[in-house]
Amino acid sequence: MKDTFTMDCPQPRLLDETHQGVIGTGMDRPDGPQKVSGTAPYTADNPTEGVAHGALVRATVTRGRVAGIDRASIANLPGVIDVITDPRMTRNPAQGMAGEAPVQPGDAVHYHGQPIALVVAETFEAARDAAQRLKVTYTTENAAVTPENGEHEVGEPDAAGDFQRAFDSAEVQLDREYTTPSQVSAAMEPHAAIAEWKGNEVTLRAAQQMVRFNKAELADTLGIDESQVRILSPFVGGGFGSKLGLGPEAAAACIASQKLGRPVRVVMPRQTVFDCVLRRSETKQRVRLGATKDGRLTAISHDDQVSNLDGEGFAEPTSQASQFLYGADGLSFTQTVARIAATPAGSVRAPGEAVGMLAFESAVDELAQELGMDPLELRLKNIPATHPLDGRPYSVRRLADCLTGGAERFGWKDRAVKREGDWLVGMGMASAARSNMLVKSAARVRLTGDRAVVETDMTDIGTGTYAILAQITAEMLGLPPAQVEVRLGDSDLPGASGSGGSFGANSAGSATFLAAKDLRGQIAERLGCAVDDLTLQDGRARGANREVALSELVEAELTAEATIEAGETAETHFSSGFGAHFAEVAVNEWTGEVRVRRMLGVMAMGRILNEKTARSQAIGGMVWGIGGALTEEMVNDSRDGHVVTRDLANYHVAAHADVPRDMQVVFLEERDDWANPIQTKGIGELGISGAGAAVLNAIAHATGVRIYDFPATPDKVIAALEAKG
């Protein structure tokens, strides 16, 4: 295996010089025909001979210990095989990229709904019934379940300059508090696992996003070596963060299968997904902005309070984008974490921006209103020269182009509040930002004749990995993409970043690129030309005045494996995707109903690898913005912390009728040479960042009232309209 490539200096744009012409095109997904015909095998679809069915039993107290499990209470139910309790069982999914076992609580209960046992039966129906009937006794302890009552850990501020002095002396000040509720990923595929042991080795089919990390998490959970673990996740029915870490269903399936000597399948019912898969924390946010009368920001502060269970290291990075979007003389960002006994918090699509930008970009908009200034102009005026906190230069940033280009396309300058019967119509906008990452990744490319195979444990959770890795390889090797097979989601393959943090395409894509680049060198050698003189196109190699078909030149398999990781460019330059969102909404003045009429997202996110799948992700993010602004709210009971909204009828994700046809996305041409050798930036999360704020700002434009407690449900809109009179 070759040495690891570290990203220490800007990289040449080889993908702009190759000849196949498939990179960036809106190629259909190669996995599409399987998905639309129902033949793509998601975890629970795999036929397994002799499989037993497991159902997780959830704690019905908030904090305490399991005092007794009355196995006799279900022993007479037909089909029940066993009740599994084991010190290796886990409390909740591992946090993203943990690489070690999540908390294994033994008989301790840390939150209401925590898995405490697995009932295994011959049928799904028997397991479900028995899990509900199983009699469990507990000893209980008191615990704080609301952030107000939890113990508060106040962090050190991230700061530059003297915020307080700048704010106190500002000509115009804005000081607002916002709240957002907990949210959930709610991937359509519930968490699922099928475990089967052969000797002392376990194969786990599971719905996971980060196979390399999950393998380490499972081995650590079970107390075995990683070489004894194989994880298969070739198709994942959505993740959005919820499947980053190894889940309790996977640990339980492996433990039960080992004990019973037969394969065990555990699929979480939807309610269990709500109960014990990591949520996005609720937030309380205070945004303070100071400015000169002509709209120069002098002071920026975005403080937040989030929550998590004791000992969980994750804290929603609420002010992540606020820290580098605009400049000021003094900036300060302080986070407080409240410790509560509730479903632990973790990464949900765009941790930080998804809720932080709702508040921050609402505040910026309101400041523009106070200043009597166009919100577009205020944003354009305050784009900083360098990172406001650490002074790093930006790698490449087209925020201003996104703002002005979007405004022009959307008809921003002609905006005026319109009345259409009972409906008030207005427009809003917001900036978007999502910092960009590169995570260590490996991939192997094998070439035989004019057919290539890409192998990596990278996952495709709907993001389009199958498509883009085929395109990168096809482009580099001069092959039609149909002649490239992509194998993913198998822990026996080279380990990639996994899908998370919008870094999957950057990371696994770069590893694939480097492996294919290595093969180009091997091909050039066979052809007898310098690699710079090599042209690969349509299965033919040209160079040194020769042209040969790859099928002749590469009779025996050529193989290359490459690994990439972040290097000095991550220290010297700050890389982030930027964009601008615009929304037009109609608000019913009597019912408070908000209808999104159209949206536009203009985004600069480096090289686009596949125009079609990139657009899909961007639209998906914008729809999540609508959900965060208008409908999504997880409610926990304030007495015992249990999840009240634990199904899809009570937790409102956007449906068809919530989303207009007119959802436009424009990608600006961009190459980030500092980010990675394929010049890409992450896509999956930039679409959310600011999208919901554009909707909220449009409500303010249409009605003249602002909501500070999100989502802006009709009851809150009516109350605000009534208060205004």
Added chain:
Amino acid sequence: MKTTLTVNGEAHEVTHDPRRSLLDTLRDDLRLTGTKKGCDHGQCGACTVLLNGERVNSCLCLTAMHDGDEVTTIEGIGSPERLSALQKAFVEKDGYQCGFCTPGQIMSATAMLREISEGAPSYVSDDLEVPKLTDTEMAERMSGNLCRCSAYPLIREAIAMASEVSQ
């Protein structure tokens, strides 16, 4: 207990737990796993199949209640080698991302197109006698099928495209 079903034109006699849902019969007894379980409570639509030609959430159907009934699943619509017009349109328009809700969207859309062609109105129909296949009609009639990846506008573009092809 035993129930006889005709699924995708083929007769099956299944022996099952009385509590078995039609969804679990399709998936686990007949190994037709194209139909997905997203919530098991009739809230997401991933399990949509045609029951005697009408779209239903198969998770809300008890197998025992459907002796003699005819079921069409996604496997009865088309295979990767022989996709229906709707399935092809979903691929071309990228009317999906993770693909988990997709079989349900396609089954629901298949029935929805027929419902409109037969003149069944909806809450948003301007003309109760002759409803048209507008985006608003599609959005209303497809709202029982959730897509968390949020491919909604593209799903509706795909349905519109397939409808044009078939006309």
